[in-house]
Amino acid sequence: MLRLVLAEDSVLLRAGLVELLSRVGHEVVAAVGDAEELARAVDEHRPDVVITDVRMPPDFHDEGLRAALALRSRHEGLPVLVLSQYVATAYATQLFSGGSSAEGGLGYLLKDRVGEVSEFLDALDRVANGQTVIDPEVVRVLLLQQTADKPLQRLTPREREVLARMAEGLNNQSIAQRLTITEASVVKHSSNIFMKLDLDPTEGNRRVLAVLAHLRGENPVP
Structure with a gap:
């Protein structure tokens, strides 16, 4: 079982991910809707893995990605799985050029991959185990x-x-x-x-x- 913090601004997708992750035995200790809440939740709960969207309020640019990089700097080796709506190689480059990329699990997946439940869960497990995961389309x-x-x-x-x-x-x-x-x-x-x-x-x-x-x-x- 993994203890997870989930950051996703879409209420429906957030609820769906919580349901999916809970059904397979993981515990979502916090499910939040913006980057500031994400940072607070990670500092409070010290999860096994963070799952976050790239684009978050207020500007819907790369707030989630920047929050993930900051959290990995603050919590060394924190495994992070980043989800993106679109194939944006610039986001992937920014994530894997974050300095601490060689330490701790790190993943970048398209949100469409969540629909492939077995692939998504496999990616999550690999990130939790310290591996690097890149979406095949990227x-x-x-x-x-x-x-x-x-x-x-x-x-x-x-x-x-x-x-x-x-x-x-x-x-x-x-x-x-x-x-x-x-x-x-x-x-x-x-x-x-x-x-x-x-x-x-x-x-x-x-x-x-x-x-x-x-x-x-x-x-x-x-």
Whole structure:
């Protein structure tokens, strides 16, 4: 069971998420509608995970995202799952460039993913366990933005598929299951990717952050 603080300005979606999370055995210790209430609730309840919308009152810009980053600075290693209505790679970039991204679980999902209940709950569990989770649609857009990147063009179609799953935060075993190939094949493809893109062959969150940094055209994290 996870103790959760939920921040979502839509009353209907907030109630639906509370119902869903409670039904699977989690405890929503606070469900709030704006970023200020979110900060107070986290300071009071010290939850296992925070789930927050990106856009919150009063301006409906990125208040929820900024609150999440501030809370992670104040509560080191606090797992946060951010929900977004639209594919906004700028929000994803801001979230995963927040300085403490390599420590503690961190996720960025589209709200449509909530309708895929098993995927949403799996993402929540992974974030709670310290992993990084990126919505597949966000990864797809990042990859499309890099079509002119020559190092990326060196990858085979299968290597690009493996790279995309890496960016989503999946480990080798999960990638193998998703692509219906052996784990040994994933390791081989991963080695080729690391060599062709000059990435550090690490595992876990640091691997995800390195891949994302490459897709954003930045220097990979050290």
